[in-house]
Amino acid sequence: MARVYNFSAGPAMLPEAVLQKAQSEMLDWHDSGMSIMEMSHRGKQFMSVYEQAESALRRLMNIPENYKVLFLQGGASSQFAMIPMNLLRGKTSAAYINTGAWSKKAIAEAKRYATVHIAASTEDNKFCSAPTADQIDLPAESAYLHYTPNETIGGVEFSYIPETGNIPLIGDFSSTILSRPLDVSKFGVIYAGAQKNIGPAGLCLVIIREDLLDRCSDSIPAILNYKTLSDSDSMYNTPPTYSWYLAGLVFEWIKQKGGLSVMGNTNQRKAEKLYKAIDESSFYANPVAHVARSWMNVPFTLADANLDSVFLEQATTRGLVTLKGHRSVGGMRASIYNAMPEEGVDELVKFMAEFETANSL
Numbered sequence: 001m002a003r004v005y006n007f008s009a010g011p012a013m014l015p016e017a018v019l020q021k022a023q024s025e026m027l028d029w030h031d032s033g034m035s036i037m038e039m040s041h042r043g044k045q046f047m048s049v050y051e052q053a054e055s056a057l058r059r060l061m062n063i064p065e066n067y068k069v070l071f072l073q074g075g076a077s078s079q080f081a082m083i084p085m086n087l088l089r090g091k092t093s094a095a096y097i098n099t100g101a102w103s104k105k106a107i108a109e110a111k112r113y114a115t116v117h118i119a120a121s122t123e124d125n126k127f128c129s130a131p132t133a134d135q136i137d138l139p140a141e142s143a144y145l146h147y148t149p150n151e152t153i154g155g156v157e158f159s160y161i162p163e164t165g166n167i168p169l170i171g172d173f174s175s176t177i178l179s180r181p182l183d184v185s186k187f188g189v190i191y192a193g194a195q196k197n198i199g200p201a202g203l204c205l206v207i208i209r210e211d212l213l214d215r216c217s218d219s220i221p222a223i224l225n226y227k228t229l230s231d232s233d234s235m236y237n238t239p240p241t242y243s244w245y246l247a248g249l250v251f252e253w254i255k256q257k258g259g260l261s262v263m264g265n266t267n268q269r270k271a272e273k274l275y276k277a278i279d280e281s282s283f284y285a286n287p288v289a290h291v292a293r294s295w296m297n298v299p300f301t302l303a304d305a306n307l308d309s310v311f312l313e314q315a316t317t318r319g320l321v322t323l324k325g326h327r328s329v330g331g332m333r334a335s336i337y338n339a340m341p342e343e344g345v346d347e348l349v350k351f352m353a354e355f356e357t358a359n360s361l
């Protein structure tokens with residue numbers, strides 16, 4: 001069977017070239033006579049995989065020297081707890097921007113450890129926008145400001161980086177990391193689960209400014225302590241070695257494609273094609289404010305929800321799969337991360353137009 005265009009929000013498509021490379025190295029990695037999966041994580045061979053992945057990421061994202069890159073487990077969800085556990089640093093309150101489902105989960109977890117101040121919320125607007133910079137209320141005593149630059153379910157993305165002065169800014173970049181260039185120096189912590197735009201599930205990337213490691217409390221369990229994890233170079237225990245290796249291959253693939261500005265241009269073009277198709281039709285709709293529309297996750301509804309299942313069935317027969325929207329939103333969602341080729345978006349737009357013609361009243 002031919003490979004399909006998979007619009008899943010995550011785990012999501014991986015670049016075919018990466019899968020092929022992994023396949024060719026599956027049984028025997030670089031004349032080692034072993035698969036990566038069978039190697040000691042502390043051996044010379046895996047250490048070279050580690051270093052290659054980290055240095056490729058540092059070059060791609062232009063990560064400053066005073067940031068540590070951690071390759072952890074537990075997904076982005078573990079960071080919802082690790083951030084307040086590690087970063088309150090003697091303070092009692094932390095600020096959170098609430099822009100949808102993932103923000104809410106981060107907030108709920110933080111409430112176990114801190115007084116949460118909601119610095120801005122778009123809930124009144126049904127999470128169809130991001131707050132403007134002047135709507136963000138950040139008390140001086142906040143330990144940090146946390147936000148979700150891209151809400152994967154709602155398809156809402158910030159078009160700017162909030163200014164926080166001396167207060168560390170924390171971003172859950174799970175569904176938008178590596179989608180375009182980013183000024184890492186604006187952040188205290190950037191984190192992302194891998195299964196959307198980095199590699200396979202099982203890995204969570206954390207990029208943390210070194211000065212934030214100094215005051216992680218000793219009472220935090222070692223496996224959840226950024227300082228312990230950083231001091232042991234992400235090898236306090238056995239890391240997810242195969243996911244780490246695949247992430248490294250994805251970083252190399254992005255570099256070969258021309259890096260993050262090329263990625264950004266392609267992603268913007270892909271998203272614009274899809275939103276244009278939605279906006280120019282009276283059959284499809286997307287409720288998100290134009291400035292806050294995500295380049296990565298594009299939810300849309302059909303004029304008649306009774307047609308949803310027919311739409312999904314027919315799309316699948318055309319090799320356009322996993323377009324069903326999140327259960328909390330309904331309708332459709334097309335996730336178009338880095339690994340989704342532009343032709344996949346073109347095929348979807350073509351199918352949508354044909355479906356509209358066939359089903360309009």
Ligand SMILES: *Cc1c(COP(=O)(O)O)cnc(C)c1O
Nearest residue numbers: 075076077102152172174175193
């Ligand atoms: C998918 C996602 C998560 C959860 O990731 P896990 O790796 O499953 O824990 C958190 N935040 C955002 C923005 C996401 O898209």
